[in-house]
């Protein structure tokens with residue numbers, strides 16, 4: 032298992048490098064001069080030159096990239112063009128809200144998806160099977176931020192069961208935290224859960240036809256044991272791969288759904304940065320998001336290795 | 346262009362020759378018609394927005410702000426008193442433009458690059474694919490946000506960003522088509538003289554890229570519509586006051602407490618449109634898929650004649666019988682079809698310590714018989730008659746829980762392919778000890794110790810170490826020994842072995858047969874040995890029952906069966922065996938093929954292939970003791986069993 036983790040970690044290095052080159056080089060693509068953005072049109076040519084010098088904009092591209100990379104590796108992603116906030120601090124400050132929302136929605140998606148998927152596999156063409164199929168089709172067509180709006184207007188505005196807006200940090204008030212992320216997490220998680228249920232169902236149906244399931248029954252093991260011990264573990268193998276991809280999608284969805292509930296997460300940070308063309312901030316957000324995605328992939332790889340002995344390096 | 350270069354496996358190759366116009370089924374139509382109507386409405390709204398809108402979508406009237414639906418404003422008004430219906434209609438134009446721009450751009454960027462790197466290969470390919478992987482690893486919306494940061498917001502710029510984002514999908518698609526076709530073309534063109542591989546390749550690519558491309562386009566259109574709405578909603582896509590469904594939802598979110606209805610029309614419009622596109626895409630994908638794959642010819646299934654007859658007389662009881670099967674009948678219902686008999690009038694018995702070989706060709710019902718005894722024929726199959734008595738208890742009368750208890754303890758089974766009958770996710774040791782713990786209530790420790798003993802007993806060296814191996818780490822022979830150890834772990838009275846050596850290497854087969862023999866000597870269980878191989882049956886069995894079309898046609902002690910077969914089918918099988926040590930390949934002695942279940946003749950089921958068929962053979966035949974022998978062990982299902990002279994095994 033340690034070997035597996037080591038291999039995966041090594042494989043991430045080139046990917047991270049490429050992402051960093053891509054994100055960095057888009058400064059070069061920017062139509063406007065960052066110096067103008069910072070000091071406005073008023074400044075004299077001299078001031079311009081000073082700022083350029085200070086930002087290292089006169090150095091060749093490669094030098095600037097290596098410089099930036101060197102500092103990025105140490106956790107310094109530069110400072111915002113607009114206020115002297117350190118990018119790393121700003122991103123880390125917003126991260127808990129986005130991550131809470133993402134993982135709560137992953138949890139909902141997994142719990143509902145697994146449950147419904149297994150139930151649908153055991154009773155093909157039952158109501159739960161149809162519901163999963165229907166839900167997956169509809170779920171693909173519903174913008175999750177709109178679903179969020181509807182949930183908010185029903186459960187927050189009309190029924191007042193949940194707060195309509197805002198995010199309460201977990202450390203501050205655990206119950207408040209739970210209430211504040213329930214609706215957005217439902218908005219995100221439910222629509223994906225149906226798709227996941229379909230995955231689980233088809234994997235499960237495939238596994239239940241396997242010889243080893245019949246053999247386990249032939250040993251007189253109970254249906255429950257055969258399904259939950261012998262079949263489910265094997266059915267999860269393809270599902271975990273899908274899940275890894277879905278977590279990335281949910282993370283992206285969280286950036287938008289945050290806006291519905293006025294949650295101050297990475298989404299609003301990114302959108303503000305885009306509006307202001309705050310380059311260091313955008314670079315930092317992308318890089319840190321990629322790190323998060325890679326962390327998720329590593330975690331799913333580990334789970335994959337745990338449930339699928341064949342995937343473990345010999 | 347010569348015919349052989351057109352590969353038959355490529356999508357259009359077969360499609361061109363075998364595609365029949367797919368017959369639209371009612372369920373398909375129920376999807377296609379509404380979806381098409383939705384998209385048509387959308388297009389009409391987009392084209393004639395000015396003419397259709399009752400108001401100017403930008404005309405404000407603060408007096409009428411935030412009204413609900415009324416006769417004047419069918420869908421109400423927004424915060425600035427603008428007519429929602431008019432804005433919806435104009436929004437549909439934005440949706441169409443957005444979908445067309447972003448999808449078109451994605452195709453224009455993705456396909457050429459994909460074709461190029463697929464064709465060129467090497468560094469170009471490597472670098473591009475790494476960049477694509479990097480882009481794909483970032484949440485898509487973030488990629489769009491970054492590109493918008495460079496370009497600035499607004500409908501066209503945002504769609505440019507989405508076009509770049511979704512081009513990765515087209516890039517990968519085009520690349521994979523090139524790579525597949527390249528392989529095909531270069532392999533085939535080696536045989537064709539005078540054809541330039543490059544020209545053929547180009548032709549092939551253009552033929553084959555269309556179907557997946559169309560499907561990908563529908564997927565992309567749906568995704569673009571959702572993404573446009575999302576970007577406009579957060580304020581970096583379409584900019585107000587321009588009316589897009591996304592910006593309208595932005596307004597709706599701000600005035601949620603005052604007029605919740607504002608969120609409904611634009612949201613529903615998005616859902617319905619995306620749904621229509623996706624559903625049409627599904628139908629398209631299915632019909633393209635159908636064109637590619639040759640539909641398996643399913644012959645019409647005639648209603649099988651009801652088999653009404655008294656069947657074979659019950660076999661006389663013997664004292665040492667472990668298992669008695671009397672008049673067993675199994676029906677299987679194929680999907681959407683009438684039940685078809687697969688096993689009928691099945692009677693045999695096995696004494697303690699005895700091995701009965703159930704021999705027949707594939708499809709004769711021998712495996713189903715084995716599974717029926719275990720109560721494991723699965724969904725769609727049903728035991729419709731008969732008795733299965735194991736040591737005095739009728740297994741078929743047991744409730745499901747009783748049968749579950751009997752399985753593993755009293756009756757166990759070894760399957761054909763050991764590599765698939767062991768669970769790949771658990772160590773082999775844990776799969777044996779699980780049975781011991783559950784069926785015999787052993788403690789974890791005791792079960793494990795017993796497991797290692799069992800693994801040792803079936804002849805695996807270093808058992809304690811091997812117990813911790815996963816199935817894929819063992820050879821086929823080794824895995825089958827594990828499966829045997831598991832089946833015998835609770836000392837069953839009956840062991841069913843279903844072709845247990847067929848999947849194994851020839852050199853290992855004999856070892857496994859010897860193992861079965863040894864274990865039977867030691868444990869004294871009865872054994873039902875299912876095989877298609879008479880030579881294997883001769884080696885290990887005491888008696889043999891030959892099956893044909895779901896029934897036993899002859900049963901006899903091994904030596905008698907080989908020396909003096911009484912049924913023409915048995916004789917045919919015997920003469921088809923490789924002769925002696927020379928191993929000459931068998932000749933197809935029996936003309937014709939085994940009829941499949943549901944197509945069995947009503948009389949003697951072997952009659953169409955029998956060289957000795959007589960008029961009397963058109964009636965059902967029972968399994969009866971032959972008159973030439975007084976031996977009750979010999980039964981034959983042939984009306985001419987006594988008067989024929991059949992060739993014996995050599």
Ligand code: SF4
Nearest residue numbers: 949952955962983984
């Ligand atoms: S009953 Fe007639 S057709 Fe059938 S095997 Fe005997 S001789 Fe042949």
